[in-house]
Amino acid sequence: MAELDTSSGGGKKGGGKVRSKKASTRVDLTAMVDLAFLLITFFMLTTTLSKPTAMDIAKPDKDDKSEEKLELRASQTMTVLLGKNNKVAWYMGEAGKTPPEIQSFDQIRATILANKKKVRETTGKDIVMVIKPTTGASYKNFVDIMDELLITGIKTAPAIDDENILDSEKDFMKQQGIL
Amino acid sequence: MARAKVARKSTSIDMTAMCDVSFLLLTYFILSATAKQPDPLDVKVPSSTYKIKVPEKDIAILTIGSGKVFFETAGPDIRASTLEKMGEQYKISFTPEEKKRFSVVASFGVPIQNLKKFIAMDSDERKRSGIETGIPADSTNNQLSDWILNARKSVAELHSEGMRVSIKGDAAEEYPAVKKIVDILQKQKINKFSLITTAEGGN
Numbered sequence: 001m002a003e004l005d006t007s008s009g010g011g012k013k014g015g016g017k018v019r020s021k022k023a024s025t026r027v028d029l030t031a032m033v034d035l036a037f038l039l040i041t042f043f044m045l046t047t048t049l050s051k052p053t054a055m056d057i058a059k060p061d062k063d064d065k066s067e068e069k070l071e072l073r074a075s076q077t078m079t080v081l082l083g084k085n086n087k088v089a090w091y092m093g094e095a096g097k098t099p100p101e102i103q104s105f106d107q108i109r110a111t112i113l114a115n116k117k118k119v120r121e122t123t124g125k126d127i128v129m130v131i132k133p134t135t136g137a138s139y140k141n142f143v144d145i146m147d148e149l150l151i152t153g154i155k156t157a158p159a160i161d162d163e164n165i166l167d168s169e170k171d172f173m174k175q176q177g178i179l
Numbered sequence: 180m181a182r183a184k185v186a187r188k189s190t191s192i193d194m195t196a197m198c199d200v201s202f203l204l205l206t207y208f209i210l211s212a213t214a215k216q217p218d219p220l221d222v223k224v225p226s227s228t229y230k231i232k233v234p235e236k237d238i239a240i241l242t243i244g245s246g247k248v249f250f251e252t253a254g255p256d257i258r259a260s261t262l263e264k265m266g267e268q269y270k271i272s273f274t275p276e277e278k279k280r281f282s283v284v285a286s287f288g289v290p291i292q293n294l295k296k297f298i299a300m301d302s303d304e305r306k307r308s309g310i311e312t313g314i315p316a317d318s319t320n321n322q323l324s325d326w327i328l329n330a331r332k333s334v335a336e337l338h339s340e341g342m343r344v345s346i347k348g349d350a351a352e353e354y355p356a357v358k359k360i361v362d363i364l365q366k367q368k369i370n371k372f373s374l375i376t377t378a379e380g381g382n
Contacts (some may be wrong), residue, residue, distance in 0.1 A: 029198045040201060040288070052224065052376065054229065055374040055375075057374055059365060061365075063197055132360075138353055139351075146380075150227075151228060162354075
C-alpha cells in the first residue's frame with residue numbers, strides 16, 4: 001500500500017523521528033506598547049481638556065411692568081462698575097454718597113471678601129452685589145467678575161444692570177479715565 | 180578557587196498583557212471621544228472656575244468674535260427642522276439634499292440669502308471664499324433672532340424640551356457687542372442663559 005508522507009521538511013528519512021524546527025512565537029511587543037500608550041495619552045488629553053464649562057447667568061426681565069420692585073438696602077449693597085483697561089470701580093451703598101474706589105481685578109477679590117464680612121457683622125444680612133458693565137468693559141471682564149463672585153462665595157444672585165448706569169457714575173469713571 | 184557564577188537572566192519581559200491592556204484603553208478612548216468640528220470663527224474663550232459642563236443636546240451656541248455672530252444648534256434633526264422653518268419664513272425652499280448637507284454643518288455665519296450657496300460649497304471653499312460674514316442681527320434685519328426662535332420651536336417639537344442658549348464670546352470682545360446679543364435674547368424672554376468658559380488651570 002502506498003503511503004503519503006505528511007511530514008513537512010523531513011530531512012533524514014528512515015530511522016529516528018522526523019522533527020520540524022520550532023521557531024519561537026514570541027514577538028517583541030515593546031514598540032507596539034510604546035505606540036499604544038502614546039495614542040492613549042493623546043486621546044485622554046484631547047477628550048478631557050477640551051470640554052468647556054458653562055456659567056449660568058440670569059438677567060431681570062425687561063418687560064416686567066410690575067411695580068413691586070425689591071428695594072435694596074443701601075448698607076447691604078456693593079456696586080461694581082466695570083471700566084476699560086481692566087479696571088473696576090466699586091462703592092458701598094448709594095451712588096454719590098461714598099466716592100468710588102478704583103481697583104484692578106487682582107485686588108477686587110479681597111475687597112469683596114472684606115465687604116462681605118463687614119455687611120454680615122453690621123446688618124446680619126448677606127451682601128447684595130450689583131454689577132454694572134459699562135461700554136468700556138470687555139467680555140472677559142464680565143466673565144471675570146462673575147467668577148470672582150463664585151470664588152468669594154456670594155450666594156445671593158447678583159444684579160446685572162447694564163441699563164441704568166447713573167450719570168454720577170459715568171462722570172466719575174470719565175474723570176478717572178476708565179470709561 | 181572556582182568563581183561563583185552569577186546566573187544571567189534575560190532582561191526581556193513578556194509584554195503581551197501590557198499590550199492587551201493598553202490597546203483596550205486606547206479603544207475606549209477612541210470610542211468615547213467625539214470628533215470636534217473645526218470652528219469657523221476662531222475665538223479665545225475666557226477662563227473661569229465654574230465646574231458645570233456644557234450640555235450636549237438641546238442647546239444653541241452663539242459664537243461672538245470680531246463683531247460677527249455665528250450660530251450653532253446641536254443635533255442633525257434640530258438643524259434640519261430649523262432650516263425648514265427658516266426657509267418657510269424667508270420664502271426660500273431647500274431641497275432634501277441641501278437639508279442633509281446643512282444638518283452636518285456645526286457653526287455657520289451667513290445671511291440666509293447666501294445660505295444656498297454656502298451649503299453647496301465644501302468646507303475648504305467656505306473658509307476661503309469669505310462668505311461667512313456673520314448672521315445679520317440689526318433691528319431692521321434680525322435673522323439671528325429668527326434662527327434662535329425657530330431652533331427653539333424645533334427643539335420643543337422634536338424633543339419636548341426647552342432649548343438652552345449659550346454664548347461663546349471672545350475674551351477681547353467689547354461688552355456692548357455681547358450686550359446687543361443678550362438684548363436679542365431678552366426680547367424673546369430668554370432671561371437665563373449660559374456663558375461658555377474654559378476651565379481655569381491650576382484649580
